[in-house]
Amino acid sequence: MENTTGNDGTTKVNDGSIDVSGSALRNLSLKTPKGTRDHGPKAMAIRQRLLNQVIQVFRKHGAETIDTPVFELKQVLTGKYGEDGKLIYDLKDQGGELLALRYDLTVPFARYVSMSNISTIKRYHIAKVYRRDNPQSMRGRYREFYQCDFDIAGTYDPMLPDAECVKVVCEILHDVGVGDFTIKLNHRKLLEGIFQVCGVPADIFRNVCSSIDKLDKTPWNDVRQEMIEQRGVKEETVDRIASYVTLHGGLELVNQLSEDEQLARIPRAREALQDLRLLFQYCDIFQVANRISFDLSLARGLDYYTGIIYEAVLLAGDDKALSVGSVAGGGRYDNLVGMFNPKRKQQVPCVGVSIGVERLFSIIEARSIATVRTNATEVYVASAHKGLHLRRLEILNKLWTAGFKAEHSYKLNPKLLDQLQHCEEFQIPYAIILGNDELKRGFVKLREISSRQELEVTLDTLIEELRRRLHAS
Amino acid sequence: MENTTGNDGTTKVNDGSIDVSGSALRNLSLKTPKGTRDHGPKAMAIRQRLLNQVIQVFRKHGAETIDTPVFELKQVLTGKYGEDGKLIYDLKDQGGELLALRYDLTVPFARYVSMSNISTIKRYHIAKVYRRDNPQSMRGRYREFYQCDFDIAGTYDPMLPDAECVKVVCEILHDVGVGDFTIKLNHRKLLEGIFQVCGVPADIFRNVCSSIDKLDKTPWNDVRQEMIEQRGVKEETVDRIASYVTLHGGLELVNQLSEDEQLARIPRAREALQDLRLLFQYCDIFQVANRISFDLSLARGLDYYTGIIYEAVLLAGDDKALSVGSVAGGGRYDNLVGMFNPKRKQQVPCVGVSIGVERLFSIIEARSIATVRTNATEVYVASAHKGLHLRRLEILNKLWTAGFKAEHSYKLNPKLLDQLQHCEEFQIPYAIILGNDELKRGFVKLREISSRQELEVTLDTLIEELRRRLHAS
Numbered sequence: 001m002e003n004t005t006g007n008d009g010t011t012k013v014n015d016g017s018i019d020v021s022g023s024a025l026r027n028l029s030l031k032t033p034k035g036t037r038d039h040g041p042k043a044m045a046i047r048q049r050l051l052n053q054v055i056q057v058f059r060k061h062g063a064e065t066i067d068t069p070v071f072e073l074k075q076v077l078t079g080k081y082g083e084d085g086k087l088i089y090d091l092k093d094q095g096g097e098l099l100a101l102r103y104d105l106t107v108p109f110a111r112y113v114s115m116s117n118i119s120t121i122k123r124y125h126i127a128k129v130y131r132r133d134n135p136q137s138m139r140g141r142y143r144e145f146y147q148c149d150f151d152i153a154g155t156y157d158p159m160l161p162d163a164e165c166v167k168v169v170c171e172i173l174h175d176v177g178v179g180d181f182t183i184k185l186n187h188r189k190l191l192e193g194i195f196q197v198c199g200v201p202a203d204i205f206r207n208v209c210s211s212i213d214k215l216d217k218t219p220w221n222d223v224r225q226e227m228i229e230q231r232g233v234k235e236e237t238v239d240r241i242a243s244y245v246t247l248h249g250g251l252e253l254v255n256q257l258s259e260d261e262q263l264a265r266i267p268r269a270r271e272a273l274q275d276l277r278l279l280f281q282y283c284d285i286f287q288v289a290n291r292i293s294f295d296l297s298l299a300r301g302l303d304y305y306t307g308i309i310y311e312a313v314l315l316a317g318d319d320k321a322l323s324v325g326s327v328a329g330g331g332r333y334d335n336l337v338g339m340f341n342p343k344r345k346q347q348v349p350c351v352g353v354s355i356g357v358e359r360l361f362s363i364i365e366a367r368s369i370a371t372v373r374t375n376a377t378e379v380y381v382a383s384a385h386k387g388l389h390l391r392r393l394e395i396l397n398k399l400w401t402a403g404f405k406a407e408h409s410y411k412l413n414p415k416l417l418d419q420l421q422h423c424e425e426f427q428i429p430y431a432i433i434l435g436n437d438e439l440k441r442g443f444v445k446l447r448e449i450s451s452r453q454e455l456e457v458t459l460d461t462l463i464e465e466l467r468r469r470l471h472a473s
Numbered sequence: 474m475e476n477t478t479g480n481d482g483t484t485k486v487n488d489g490s491i492d493v494s495g496s497a498l499r500n501l502s503l504k505t506p507k508g509t510r511d512h513g514p515k516a517m518a519i520r521q522r523l524l525n526q527v528i529q530v531f532r533k534h535g536a537e538t539i540d541t542p543v544f545e546l547k548q549v550l551t552g553k554y555g556e557d558g559k560l561i562y563d564l565k566d567q568g569g570e571l572l573a574l575r576y577d578l579t580v581p582f583a584r585y586v587s588m589s590n591i592s593t594i595k596r597y598h599i600a601k602v603y604r605r606d607n608p609q610s611m612r613g614r615y616r617e618f619y620q621c622d623f624d625i626a627g628t629y630d631p632m633l634p635d636a637e638c639v640k641v642v643c644e645i646l647h648d649v650g651v652g653d654f655t656i657k658l659n660h661r662k663l664l665e666g667i668f669q670v671c672g673v674p675a676d677i678f679r680n681v682c683s684s685i686d687k688l689d690k691t692p693w694n695d696v697r698q699e700m701i702e703q704r705g706v707k708e709e710t711v712d713r714i715a716s717y718v719t720l721h722g723g724l725e726l727v728n729q730l731s732e733d734e735q736l737a738r739i740p741r742a743r744e745a746l747q748d749l750r751l752l753f754q755y756c757d758i759f760q761v762a763n764r765i766s767f768d769l770s771l772a773r774g775l776d777y778y779t780g781i782i783y784e785a786v787l788l789a790g791d792d793k794a795l796s797v798g799s800v801a802g803g804g805r806y807d808n809l810v811g812m813f814n815p816k817r818k819q820q821v822p823c824v825g826v827s828i829g830v831e832r833l834f835s836i837i838e839a840r841s842i843a844t845v846r847t848n849a850t851e852v853y854v855a856s857a858h859k860g861l862h863l864r865r866l867e868i869l870n871k872l873w874t875a876g877f878k879a880e881h882s883y884k885l886n887p888k889l890l891d892q893l894q895h896c897e898e899f900q901i902p903y904a905i906i907l908g909n910d911e912l913k914r915g916f917v918k919l920r921e922i923s924s925r926q927e928l929e930v931t932l933d934t935l936i937e938e939l940r941r942r943l944h945a946s
């Protein structure tokens with residue numbers, strides 16, 4: 001099935017397949033598409049808990065939610081992602097429009113804002129996006145994965161929305177509890193100012209940005225070589241760039257750069273440094289300034305950023321300096337909405353953040369023990385012996401009517417042991433056990449699964465007793 | 474952009490476009506793909522409330538949830554949907570596997586059960602599916618739409634899982650509150666028995682089923698003609714079929730058919746009638762038998778059904794006989810899981826139901842008034858005059874730290890009227906209004922938005938006061 005040329009030709013850490021022995025299966029390979037996977041009940045329970053934590057923070061900051069189609073007109077996505085545009089999934093031309101699966105949630109959001117003539121909105125959007133990347137499951141990367149985006153669109157005063165995005169990231173990473181983290185922060189206009197000072201021609205700013213962006217994974221010497229050999233930047237220029245992009249620090253570095261006479265001559269560099277000072281001030285009030293690392297090597301790959309950019313990285317437990325990877329990222333993109341409607345007079349400036357939930361899932365999943373509950377059943381209705389299925393259905397119906405989450409075996413005469421094992425496996429707190437002797441007297445047995453304690457309850461008081469116990473726990 | 478031949482050539486009630494005046498827009502048409510749409514905050518708020526109601530019922534019946542990729546290997550979907558298979562969206566061959574967007578959630582579920590070697594599972598799955606249908610927005614049909622499926626897989630005793638699916642549909646439609654409804658019910662094996670009795674050749678059972686399936690929208694004479702002219706069924710046979718498929722009723726009709734001597738000779742017809750009797754008995758205990766209409770014209774389009782089939786239809790308010798369309802449907806499919814792994818000894822029989830939430834959304838959306846809240850903000854922090862933005866940030870941070878959902882204007886010096894209007898528009902219950910005079914004395918104003926009542930609260934007691942008020946409401 002696999003074509004070994006082109007993008008699919010390299011390492012296949014995870015191709016989603018399960019080994020199906022025998023070739024007699026009518027040529028049907030039983031697998032999910034390369035780079036994708038199913039999520040079973042346990043994984044989903046963990047995912048939903050995490051997503052709920054993320055949503056809680058988004059809503060705490062007043063966000064609404066929207067949804068957009070999983071595919072867009074191809075032309076909506078074209079030219080928005082720089083070199084990564086080649087990873088877009090196209091749909092087959094089946095006679096109609098040319099379509100492609102969304103690559104992120106930001107471009108569809110900008111298309112939505114423009115198309116709906118919205119001037120201000122604060123929204124979150126949690127949905128899957130698609131990239132024909134080479135899946136490296138070891139690093140938590142897939143071709144289909146969730147993004148959780150929070151964006152603020154509107155013409156506002158500098159850094160007030162930007163600071164709130166940084167705060168949102170900090171609250172989420174705190175609430176999720178994945179340990180210590182840092183928010184790396186930089187400014188696209190400062191980078192551009194630096195490139196100008198160093199003598200980079202304006203038409204290759206973006207290319208140089210793409211090279212700089214690799215610095216978190218690639219040593220400086222390799223990036224240097226790329227700039228010289230592939231981007232055609234002069235050696236002297238590259239070395240001047242190096243003297244800047246190796247800097248990182250806090251507010252004191254912002255102040256130090258403000259005294260750089262060459263930068264001071266470039267308006268956008270001055271503007272960027274002013275933004276950064278303001279952002280530090282607001283983040284200080286929000287009690288997250290200590291999380292920020294102003295890092296001039298941060299460039300972010302995407303074309304559309306125009307201002308502040310940031311990336312949250314987890315710090316390994318023992319060695320704070322060792323990053324275990326990016327778990328959130330974003331920045332300001334003031335011109336994207338306008339690209340969809342050049343005739344519209346007003347731009348809609350935006351800033352946002354995307355939470356890397358897939359990486360967070362992997363971390364949480366790896367340390368989750370067997371105790372994740374996958375269903376919410378409160379009461380299981382069991383038979384102690386044969387011939388009681390109609391009574392079971394009666395009592396079930398009574399429980400459902402009273403609003404309880406209840407289930408039973410779909411076998412007429414299940415073994416009692418099997419029924420109780422089901423309760424233990426699914427951590428169902430209570431079982432009601434029916435037996436002819438008790439039923440004749442108007443009683444049933446109520447069993448607490450965790451303690452295995454049983455008591456007799458009359459049919460009349462059963463609902464009340466369950467309500468009392470479940471409410472208390 | 475549109476090709477007017479083939480599948481796209483007919484009525485275009487909704488093609489997702491917004492009229493963009495002027496042709497100078499670099500040829501960029503600002504629209505969502507044909508048959509798709511964005512959902513703004515208000516639509517999403519309504520959708521999420523409805524989906525939560527549906528999920529609550531699924532969880533009340535003990536279901537877990539799973540997720541599968543939005544696309545599957547093309548061959549997984551091939552041959553599962555009969556004539557509708559032509560509506561599948563294929564992905565472009567970009568060098569790799571041949572993929573297609575999922576057409577429903579049932580086939581991916583069966584693929585998952587087979588691939589994961591699962592023998593029993595009760596799961597729900599809420600996700601979007603894709604069909605290259607001609608969108609008819611008037612009937613609530615789109616090319617991208619949500620399905621909400623609940624399925625029970627496992628080898629169990631007859632009709633126990635099936636009856637619970639019927640119960641689940643009834644609870645959901647009751648909880649959602651869309652008025653009166655009926656569950657039309659039939660049995661694939663009974664239909665096959667009838668076809669056999671009437672003299673339909675076995676190899677065209679499915680085709681005749683497809684014709685019968687149109688009876689809810691097409692008059693008998695047209696269906697009759699189709700069977701004779703396109704399916705090649707004899708006139709005499711068609712008229713015998715008519716004498717059966719025009720029947721509908723309750724348990725008495727099951728009993729009446731049990732006395733049909735010709736049907737009695739056909740084992741699968743006997744089996745079907747026995748299933749139906751049992752289902753009526755269980756549904757009676759579940760207090761939903763009065764909802765059921767045993768209807769011999771119900772056939773369901775999909776190939777994979779093997780037993781009980783059902784469809785929920787809403788009844789119009791004034792004329793109970795006038796159906797306003799199907800809002801749920803499903804049935805038993807005992808052979809689908811096995812199709813993915815013919816070597817596996819054991820089949821995994823399944824029964825399930827799919828809730829037609831898109832139609833429910835349309836109904837609820839149409840009657841929703843302006844009062845839907847789209848965010849969850851509890852407190853808005855406002856400035857009465859200029860120069861207070863830093864104090865606003867301080868108080869905001871205090872509120873967030875205390876767990877409140879709080880926001881403010883992203884303008885340094887917003888007008889008080891604009892801030893209060895924002896609160897009213899978004900139905901935020903409380904505003905805190907900062908002013909220099911009050912702040913100097915250690916006070917802020919707390920305004921209840923609905924009543925416009927204001928009182929002064931000290932900064933020290935603000936959190937406590939808000940907690941008391943929000944907890945009480």
